Amino acid sequence: MIVYGSTISPFVRKVMAFAAEKGLTLTLEPAGLGRGGPAFSEASPFGKIPGFRDPGADHGADFCISDSTAICAYLEAKFPEANLIPKAPIAHARTIWFEEFADSIFFAVAAKIFSNRFLLPKMLKRPFDEAIAANAADVELPPLLDYLEGVIPASGFLVEDRITLADISVCSPFVNLDHANLVIDPARWPKTAAYVDAILARPSFTPIVTAEKALVATFA
Incomplete structure (x- = not known):
């Protein structure tokens, strides 16, 4: 799974720390401020970081989404343990x-x-x-x-x-x-x-x- 952005952004940092707490390893690809190219644009159509890609997750196609809240929600749903968004x-x-x-x-x-x-x-x-x-x-x-x-x-x-x-x-x-x-x-x-x-x-x-x-x- 790929995150596009830089951890100098608190939102990218949040996603990377959230994944780490779950024991997940995400690949961070530099993006934003003119960087990232077509792959980043596909993941984040409005150029906001973080963008995210899960290769092959959508019936064999890449699943792409942007916004740290959406990314964390996706990771929580796909990898429910360790639970970081309480259900009660x-x-x-x-x-x-x-x-x-x-x-x-x-x-x-x-x-x-x-x-x-x-x-x-x-x-x-x-x-x-x-x-x-x-x-x-x-x-x-x-x-x-x-x-x-x-x-x-x-x-x-x-x-x-x-x-x-x-x-x-x-x-x-x-x-x-x-x-x-x-x-x-x-x-x-x-x-x-x-x-x-x-x-x-x-x-x-x-x-x-x-x-x-x-x-x-x-x-x-």
Whole structure:
């Protein structure tokens, strides 16, 4: 199975970590920012990463899909163990909520910081706006961290006291904040800081984050 994109994207990173937690090995093909060619375009008609291909899965034809949520849902249905999207109604709903929070609310803010403090100025050498990053870091981000600080259970997992898609989704964007040199204040948000550190230290995330940090260092 092939994932098209780069783990510098929190959505690609989420898919790769999700698969790793299931014991799956996915091939990552560089795509996005003009890369990927026809194979990527077939998997992701609108050029968004990640794209995904499962060769021969659709009655002998390749199954292609894009969007991290759709990809994770497919992997969960095809490989139900280890279960990472709970089936019990409340736990299932909470998992989907946290994924949506991470993808649509949290990263919408984190992206302003990441884009204007790393991606645009350092990686792409394009104009950036520090005022946007500063407002996101100082005004928009704290309420989201306050929310997480109030909902993280003592177990260190958001749903069912075990690793799920909820934890993978929520913690993935924190890697982008780290790339932008934004560190979560452990004095103000101790539960959140400890939670993120623990999830990102899992074997599913560690090699991904290590490789990304080596890449990021080349743009310092």
